[in-house]
Amino acid sequence: MKTITEQLDELHSEWKNRLMGQNYIEDGIINEQAWRAPGLKIMVLLKEPNSTDWGWEYQDFLLRRGYLEEKSSTWPNLLRWTYGILHGFPSYKEVEEQFHCIKQNSLDFFGSVCFANLKKIAGTSSANDHELIQFSDISHPLILKQISILEPNIVLCCGSIVFDLVKKSLEKEQIQFERKHTSGGLERLWWNHKRINIVRYFHPLAYIPKEISYTYLINEIKEIV
Template identity: 35%
Template sequence: MEDLWQAFKDRYSGQGLPIDAFWEDGIFNEDAYRQARPKILFVLKEVNSQEQKDLRKFLKGGPRYPIWHAVARWAAGLTYGFPAYSEIGEKARAAFCGVAAVNLKKTGGSGSANMAEIAAYAYIARDLIVRQIEEIRPDVIVACGVFDILKWLFEFPINPTDPDRPVRETQGRFWVVPFRHPGRANMYGERYYSELKERVERVPELVSLLYGQQAKADADGQRLNFFNDLETPPEEELSKVPTQRDLFSGLAELKEEKAEEETKKEED
């Protein structure tokens, strides 16, 4: 993958863009991911950081900070057939160790992403993003607030009358579930978990893939075995509860969402 990261950096530098806060990303735990059924990839916007790190190493030991605990719960739902929210328990971290996550923009940003900027970064490196996702070879992609970008990267078969319906990539390699960003999922954890379940269950073929694989995962206990061997990050206990900063960030995003709705009403 080193050539891929260098290609991203060269592409950014060629556009005069900074690369000092570059974050590599992808599969958290290669062994767990390769044995996982289904293989799940979360596609997000950017990292909220101005440091240079490797997201894979940062999250290899399990979810850290509220945003990644939300992703872990969603991963547990997709992996274990959406158990009751109150019963997720250790399944969240067990599922999380076997997923992958990539950001469309590889350099750090702020707590509130500029979607026009994210789209521009994705556009200038579109071939590299497609290459990275193809190399990860997911069965299911959860598009976390970025479906509008992914659909022109891959040219998904979109139904204009039902644009939020999960779709299968044109070559049949993976499914894509359009969904929200996990940034404020800790404020409405159970509600958003249920929304993801409802969205998945709108497509019988996707249900068959996920729930059929879930039965196998339960039978061999593969992810729980990986989970038991992982080292808990020092921030683990503190990050289970949303911080005041997370709550204010969520409120800011809600205001942005309402503003967008008002703008659409005015345009109509």
């Protein structure tokens, strides 16, 4: 039986061929052993890589902790969100008090997180939704295959368009799912066969106070899992 890493390698080769190699940036897990360990697994699905170059892998970016050099609020929010979900849903105040240590020790829990992009081609800090739709039309079965290989408990879609395109892909492939809402109104899809929650959420750069975006997400995910 093939490992998760081998399956993802084959998937990325297929994806590159379908896109004829254009500026492709791989993403996936950083440690298969950690990913297979008991506990919650989160796939954070973003729009596209913010990069002017290509030929690099998201896993290497994470392993060298390149996210600590980022100046936007994207990665600080992603750190807060994923840490909170994986560590018993602490309050925002608790997370902020420990945030320096959380950042410095983030690789300790990133083994249970897969950061991936819907569009695997290098883009800019402001994603073009029309390009995202075009990319999804070309390769929509492959993002579902990536989710299927990983089998996370939660796919956190960062941005409504990401969620909508995953939903559209499920519909195109005639995959059964249920549309649900938490008591706080958070929308999710329940992929019946795979037992995966696909969650609609804000992009980490959305104009929402970080304490509100953290607290709302944590409370609603706690209800789901």
